[in-house]
Amino acid sequence: MKKHIPNAITTLNIICGCLAIANAFDDNTLYISCILIFLAAIFDFMDGMAARLLKVSHPLGEQLDSLADMISFGLAPGIILFQYTKHLHSVNEIPLLTENPWIFYIALIIPIFSAFRLAKFNIDTRQTDGFLGLATPANAGFFIFVVLVYFFPDLPQVINTKNLVLPIISNPLIMLGLGVVFSFLLVSEIPMFSLKAKSLKWKGNELRIIFVGLFLFFLLTLNITAFPLILLVYIIFSAITAFNKKPTS
Template sequence: MSIKSQIPNSITLLNLFSGCIAVVYAAEAQYELAFFFVALGIFFDFFDGFFARLFHVQSELGLQLDSLADMVTSGVTPGLVMYQFLRSLPMEGVLAPYLPYVGFVITLGACFRLANFNIDTRQTDSFIGLPTPGNALFILSIPLVVLEQDFGWIASFLTQPWVLILISLLSAYVMNAEIPLFSLKIKNFSMQKHALPLGFMVGSAILLVLLGYLGVIIVILAYILSSLFTQLKVKN
C-alpha cells in the first residue's frame, strides 16, 4: 500500500479517535467538550472522502472504516448524551428509571442508517435521510442550549422528558426516512455545482455566530426543510 492511499484512512481514524474522546466526556456529562470532539470528528469525516477522491484511492476498506468511525462519533455519543441528559431530569412514575435508555434509540437509528448507507447506491451525490453527523450535532446542542440559559422558554421546552423522548424517536426516524437531502460534501472545485451547499454553509456560519448552540439546531432543521423545498421545486 502506498502512503498516499493511507492518508484518507488515517484521517478517518482521527475521526474515530475524536469520537472515543467524545464518548468519555459524554459519560461524564461534560456536554460542551463532548460537542467539541464530535465536531472535530465530523471535520475529519468531511475531509477523508475528499482526499480519497483527490488522490483517486477510494476503497471498500475506506468506506467501511468511515461508517465504523461515524458509528462512535455520530452514533454512540449522541445516544449517550441523550441518556445522560434525560437521567439528570426529574421524572416520576414506575418507568422513570428506565426512560433515559430511550436515548439509545438514537444510536440504533444511526447504526441502521450507516449500514444501509453502505449498500444504497442512490446516495452518491445526495443523501436520503438525515446524515448521522448532522443528527449528532443536533442532539448534542440540546443540553448546551439549556445550559446557556439565554433562551428561557426554549430551554424550558427542551427539559421536558416527553419532548426529549419524542426528539429521540423522531431522530432515529429522520435518519432513515425516504427524505432526499442535498450533500454538503465538496467533491470538486466547481462553484456552480456546489452553489447550494456553499451558500448554505455560509448562512449556517452566520447563524452559529449569532445564536450559538441554538443556531446549530436551527441550521439542522433548515437543512431538512430547504432540501424538501428544493425537491418540491424540482418536481413542479
C-alpha cells in the same frame, strides 16, 4: 505511504468517538463529549477530502469510515442524549420519569437507527449527489449543539434566543421525543438536498444560496444557538423541495 493517510485520519475520528463515549457518563464532562464529536465530524470531512486529493481509494477505507461513523455519530450521540436527559431530570424531576426510569433508554434508539442508516447508505446507489434521509453526522450535530447551548455560559447574541429555546431543550421528554423523530428521519426516504454546487450561478442553486445566507445570518445573530436551528431549517427546506418535486397527477 500516502494511501494510509485517509485511514489515519479516520482513526482520529474513531479516537474522538471513543473518548466522547468515555466522557459522556459524567455530567461534568458531558460538554467535552460534544466537543469531541464536533472534532470527529471535522476528521470525517478531512478523510474523504484527503482520499480525493491524494486520489487513493480502498475497500478497507470505505468500511473503516462507516464503522467510525457508527461510533462517533451513532453510538456516542445516543449515550450523550441518554446522560443529558438523566441530568435534566436530576435538575427538575418529572414524576413520569421517576416512576418509569426505563423511558431514558429511548435515547438508545439513535445508535440502532444509525446502524440501519449506515448499512442502507453503503448499499444504496441512489445517494451520490445528495442523501435520502438525514445523514448521521447531521443528526449527531443537532444533539451535541443542543447540549452545548444548554451547558455553555451565555454568549453575546444580537438576538437573545437562549431564553426562548431553554424551556424546550431542558425538558427531557421533549428531547427524547426529538431523538425518536430524528431517528426515523435517519432511515426515511426524504431527499436531503446537497450543499455541493456545480457552479456559482444563482440559477439551479437558489435553495443552496438561500440556505447558506440564512446560516450566516443565524451564526452572526444567534451565535452557538444557530447550529441546531439551522439543521431544523435544513430538514424543512429538504422536505419542501421533495414535496415540490413530486409529480402531480
